[in-house]
Amino acid sequence: MYFTLRRSSLWACNTVTTERVKGEHPRLNRDLVLDTAAELVKQQGVEALTMRKLAAELGTAVTSIYWHVGNRESLLTELVARTVAELGEIRPRGRTPRDRIVSLARTLRRELRAHPHLVALVHERGRTEQMFQPVAQALVHEVHAAGLRGARAAQAVRAVQFQVVGFVVLERYRERAPVQRPGEQELWDADTAGQDPALARALAAEVDVDRLFAASARALVDGLLGPA
Amino acid sequence: MYFTLRRSSLWACNTVTTERVKGEHPRLNRDLVLDTAAELVKQQGVEALTMRKLAAELGTAVTSIYWHVGNRESLLTELVARTVAELGEIRPRGRTPRDRIVSLARTLRRELRAHPHLVALVHERGRTEQMFQPVAQALVHEVHAAGLRGARAAQAVRAVQFQVVGFVVLERYRERAPVQRPGEQELWDADTAGQDPALARALAAEVDVDRLFAASARALVDGLLGPA
DNA sequence: ACCTGAACACCGTTCAAGT
């Protein structure tokens, strides 16, 4: 049997928030709803963010939430915007523009991976664009410093953004799905790999995503800027 | 009021399949379930693939489906596998290995974009790995021909796969989400872009994904193989 | 071996009614 938690029974349940458990219930407002929703997502993932669970967490009726945030869609949108704003500022490191661009890529990836709930949120809402934002300014600056101009510079900025975000999204997928890739082996043994056992071995092994990313980012930037 | 369609009332409804509408109902089997599910996804998207809609489409009870395919999860898994198998074989074009790798990347992207329901499916199920498969063999061959060996060759193969699939996934996101990027402008006007009006203009404009992909793929491959 | 309806435990959202 399903029932919504009443405010008065909040103490009895496995609540997510810690600060609010023992005190009085403050008046419900938009910020409180959003904070609680964010906490829920952070601790139990986006799929746990249902209007009913959120209401239980807040100790209110489900319908009260609607008065403050409209509906689930706009709640998620607001949550994404907030989390993006919370991302640390991304500052480049390294001597050459080339190094600094690679460092920006690496830092953006680290930052996004440190907020997996954000990626999941964006995932769910289809607003990947927002994940591009944090490095935008810095990338423009560095690409310009590297000597690229006009449309070509813009394209380089976008290429790096797409690579990083695409990579992070793919990584998240891989983490969700269990390993199971049956029959992949046979693809490699046939032709070329037979002559190159080290290649065959490398392809059979688990992907080292950190190294793969580092190599990809470096290669892309090298390709974009031309030989040093 | 919700009710499931009975076999006898199939003719009366807006069914998705065309071939089966007027005929007798063949005996329900696994393949029929999968075919109908695939058709549903192709025409109305993954989100339309509910067990109940599928049952209505088949003219059976919802529960009958479970006997043949287990549950929704395994139904989707099987659907993904099938669609991957249906993808056309991807053959490289061009004179140099470098050109052929770029061509493989481009063709994989085109192939995946031609099956948007596949991407959506994989999306939903978190099995991105499978989208890598179609080009695997060919990529290994070309990377080897380009002179890369061992772990380095393997990494190049993966880098290209990740780039293409990541790009396609991102593209799909962007298509789902309406344009709306408020306040992006101000990021560019400030610093560097002020000195480079062409850059500012390019950044303000919509992204030309085809050109961006072409440039990215070329840059990545150049970076991976080193200067020609 | 295959198909059924009923039931269970969930969803998001609307709405009239309360204070």
Added chain:
DNA sequence: ACCTGAACACCGTTCAAGT
């Protein structure tokens, strides 16, 4: 202005019962 319960239209899945 804010909060409520009841209700609606959906979900996926299980299960005992039929043929």
